Structures are given as structure tokens and as C-alpha cells.
Amino acid sequence: MGFLEVMVLIVIVACSIAGYIANQKTRILWKLKAEIKWREVKDDINGISEMHEKYYESGQKMKWMDKNLTKSTKNDFETHIDRYNEYIDFCNSKRVPAKIDHNSFKIIIEETEDAILNPGDALNKALERAQKEYDSEYKNLSITGEKLLEERKKSIYLIFDVENLVNSIAKRPKSFDRKLSEIKVEKSKFQSSLEFAKKQKVNLEKGAAGIGAGVAAGGAVAGIAPTAAMWVATTFGTASTGTAISALSGAAATNAALAWLGGGALTVGGGGMGAGQALLALAGPIGWGIAGTSVLASVCLMVRKRFKIQESKRDEIKRMKAFTESLKEVEAKIEKIIVQTKSIYSDLLKQHKDCLIYQSADYSTFSSEDKAKLATLVNNTKSLAALLGKTVEDDN
Known part of the structure; x- marks a missing residue:
């Protein structure tokens, strides 16, 4: 220069x-x-x-x-x-x-x-704002839940690759096999939840087809549940309701759908923050309108008619705001699991790439550094597998 x-x-x-x-x-x-x-x-x-x-x-x-x-x-x-x-x-x-x-x-x-x-007109406008805020937060939560599901599906493929790599190594320590067995259990639990969710999704869709969307709660819950079934199942956990939801109707279908979504925790007046309040908000008593414009119109009409009988608009607004806050809290917990999953996945992906040189090798020929790298790979795979089954309830 x-x-x-x-x-x-x-x-x-x-x-x-x-x-x-x-x-x-x-x-x-x-x-x-x-x-x-x-x-x-x-x-x-x-x-x-x-x-x-x-x-x-x-x-x-x-x-x-x-x-x-x-x-x-x-x-x-x-x-x-x-x-x-x-x-x-x-x-x-x-x-x-x-x-x-x-x-x-x-x-x-x-x-x-x-x-x-x-x-x-103040309360009418406040009610409308509360509905919009709930609608927006429901959509945010759904997007976040689906994002977690996608991260977990990616993790399954990487775990599978690591399993194949470790299994190809001759004379590997028995401790590796024990950890691989534990990893397999976690992976099987997650895959079982997915299979359960797929079946219940079909049942919920069949149940929705037999219930009019404007028939108060039953149609609304059954109509929305299928869209959330896949990510809800692996985020909140699952529980069988005993009877196929598709065989039920009206209030029975509503209760069954809520019981499944909430892992059995949702009963009349019951439920905690995770499986109760949050999932009640998710299924909505007022927010069911997010399923579509026609449902929104019918639900809002239903709500306005029952104000004179059951509760004031002010109480309804407070309840909707409470549901919205519940959804925000759950979304934050899901985001936390996503961050944890992404972090371990990213590290494991790099470690797996570095360890591909050990494919079909003899463990007895490994140096101390090689053994340490492989042990780290197995341990991190176990950590990632454990996150597959982590639910919102685990943070409570």
C-alpha cells in the first residue's frame, strides 16, 4: 500500500x-x-x-x-x-x-x-377493544405454539441422526447405550403425543361438523380446537377423555374438548394458570370469535343477549382482559422453551457435524479428546430430547 x-x-x-x-x-x-x-x-x-x-x-x-x-x-x-x-x-x-x-x-x-x-357508549367500545385484544393475543399465541412444534420436529430429525452415528461406533461404552435408551423414551413420548393429537384432531373436526357454529359454546370450541390440536398437545400435555369427542355434541363436546386440551384439568369452575385459566382463555368464552367472522357475529350476539341475565358488560370486559393476560403469560413461557430448544439444537447440530468422522469407528482407538467430544454429543442429545416433552406446566 x-x-x-x-x-x-x-x-x-x-x-x-x-x-x-x-x-x-x-x-x-x-x-x-x-x-x-x-x-x-x-x-x-x-x-x-x-x-x-x-x-x-x-x-x-x-x-x-x-x-x-x-x-x-x-x-x-x-x-x-x-x-x-x-x-x-x-x-x-x-x-x-x-x-x-x-x-x-x-x-x-x-x-x-x-x-x-x-x-x-363507553362500555360497548371497551368490550370491542377487549375482543380485539384477545383476538390479537390468541393469534400471537397460536403462532408461537406452532413455532415451538416446528422446532421440536426439527429436533427429532437431528436426534435420529445422532442415534445412528453413536450406534455405528464399535465398542462404545454401555453408558452411551443407557442414555440412548432414555433419549428413545423421550422421543417416543413426543411422537405418541403427536399421534394422539392427530387422531383427536380428526375427532374434533367430526364433532364440529355435527354442531352448528352458532350453537353457543359447543360449536365454537369444537370448531377451534382442531386448528390448535397439534401444538397444544405437545405444549400442555394430553389426556384421554374416554369417549370420542366426535360422538358427542353440545355441552358434552365442549367439556370433552376442554378436558382434552387441558390435560383433564378443566372442570366446572376449576383449572389452574397453566391447564386451566390459560386453556379456558385459549378455547375462549368470548374469544371464540377468532374462528371466523360468522362465529364472531353469533358469539357476540349471544354474549350481548346474556348480559341482562348473567353478568354486566363491565364484568365481561374484566374477564376477557384476564383471559388475555393469561394468554400473554403462557406465550412468554412457550417463548422460553423455544429459546432453550434453539440454543441446544444449534450447538448439537455443530457437534454432530464435527463428530461425523467417528462414523463406524472403533471407540477403543479414540483419543481422550475424541471420547470427550462424543460424550458431550450424547449428553446434549439427551438434553434436547428432554425438552421435547417439556410443557408449560413444568414451569409452574
Whole structure:
């Protein structure tokens, strides 16, 4: 490299460093400004929260005849909103993390706005938002559950390859064979769950065909369960209901489907966080609408009709929110299992590739390093196999 080229390189590096330093200074400046704006907007956030508690949470009605109160409250609310939005817009434009969960607080703003500006329609809009949020979280959970199932299917193939490799090695230690037997047991359990799920999926589909989608719970649960059957079976565990679900109808089909989905843990009024609350939310009393627009319409109609008989809209909204939070909690647990599975799979894939040189070799000729590598391969395969059967319940 000549003198000129070296000088050009030095200039380029110097400019890059100068640009980086200038950029860091700018980011620090934006963070300081964001901090100042955050301190200024805290009172507005507290004001919105207080209005939410007063007019939405407590259900207190505005005195519609008191125009001054209505106008004053509306003006205060709009001022709080303008200042809050200014803070969020600044953070977004400068790519500075806001010191508040905007998505969550946005819901509070919408609920407060409805309670103040449209008190007569506030609960209907809140119910609609709760339905949409449940629908969105259900879809997220389904995607996550299917992702875990795919990772486990990939793992099965890799485990099979490792088994073939180890079995081809002559004079291998008996401890390897014992571990391979344990691995085979875990693999068989997973494959059995898949086979069970396939059969029940068919049964659930047959059961759904015999139940009208608009016939309250039975049709909705039976209609949704088949789509979730495969990943639910390996994520929550399975339990036989004794009678083929396809032979049942109405409430009996509903109870059987829930009992299967929840590993038998779902009974009337029963169920814990994992197999109970979460799966009740998964099958939905209100969220069944995610099965399709026609089901959504029929279920929403059913819900609105029974409000006068069974419970208030406010209680229904709280229940739906509780179900949504349950789904979020379960999704986080599934994500954790996915991360664990991916990590071990990635390491094992590389180790298997490195150990292919031992195919059909004689273990007695191995060096200490070779033996250690093979032992690590077997142990990690056992760890991956154990994750095949890990359920959400195992984290409780």
C-alpha cells in the first residue's frame, strides 16, 4: 500500500470516528431533552390516570346537565392528551425509548376518552377493544405454539441422526447405550403425543361438523380446537377423555374438548394458570370469535343477549382482559422453551457435524479428546430430547 493510499485510509477512519462521536453526542442530547419532557409530562399522565379511575374504573357517570363540569373536564383531558402525544412523538422522532408502555397507556386513554366524551357508549367500545385484544393475543399465541412444534420436529430429525452415528461406533461404552435408551423414551413420548393429537384432531373436526357454529359454546370450541390440536398437545400435555369427542355434541363436546386440551384439568369452575385459566382463555368464552367472522357475529350476539341475565358488560370486559393476560403469560413461557430448544439444537447440530468422522469407528482407538467430544454429543442429545416433552406446566 502506497503513501497516498495510507493517507486516504487515515482520513476515512478519522471521518468515521468523528461522525460516530458527533452521533453519540447528538443521541445524548436527545436523551437529556427526552428526560426533561418526561418530567414535564408526568403530571399529565397522572391526570389521565386519575380521570380513568374516576370516570371509567368506578363507573361514575358525568353530570350531563352540568355543562361547566363537562366542558372543564373535556378541556383538561384534551390538554393532558396533547402534552402526552407531544412527548411520545418526540421520542419516536428521535428514536429515544419512552419511559412508559405507550401501547398499554393508549388503551387507558381510549377508555377515558369514551367515558368522558361518550359515556353512554363507553362500555360497548371497551368490550370491542377487549375482543380485539384477545383476538390479537390468541393469534400471537397460536403462532408461537406452532413455532415451538416446528422446532421440536426439527429436533427429532437431528436426534435420529445422532442415534445412528453413536450406534455405528464399535465398542462404545454401555453408558452411551443407557442414555440412548432414555433419549428413545423421550422421543417416543413426543411422537405418541403427536399421534394422539392427530387422531383427536380428526375427532374434533367430526364433532364440529355435527354442531352448528352458532350453537353457543359447543360449536365454537369444537370448531377451534382442531386448528390448535397439534401444538397444544405437545405444549400442555394430553389426556384421554374416554369417549370420542366426535360422538358427542353440545355441552358434552365442549367439556370433552376442554378436558382434552387441558390435560383433564378443566372442570366446572376449576383449572389452574397453566391447564386451566390459560386453556379456558385459549378455547375462549368470548374469544371464540377468532374462528371466523360468522362465529364472531353469533358469539357476540349471544354474549350481548346474556348480559341482562348473567353478568354486566363491565364484568365481561374484566374477564376477557384476564383471559388475555393469561394468554400473554403462557406465550412468554412457550417463548422460553423455544429459546432453550434453539440454543441446544444449534450447538448439537455443530457437534454432530464435527463428530461425523467417528462414523463406524472403533471407540477403543479414540483419543481422550475424541471420547470427550462424543460424550458431550450424547449428553446434549439427551438434553434436547428432554425438552421435547417439556410443557408449560413444568414451569409452574
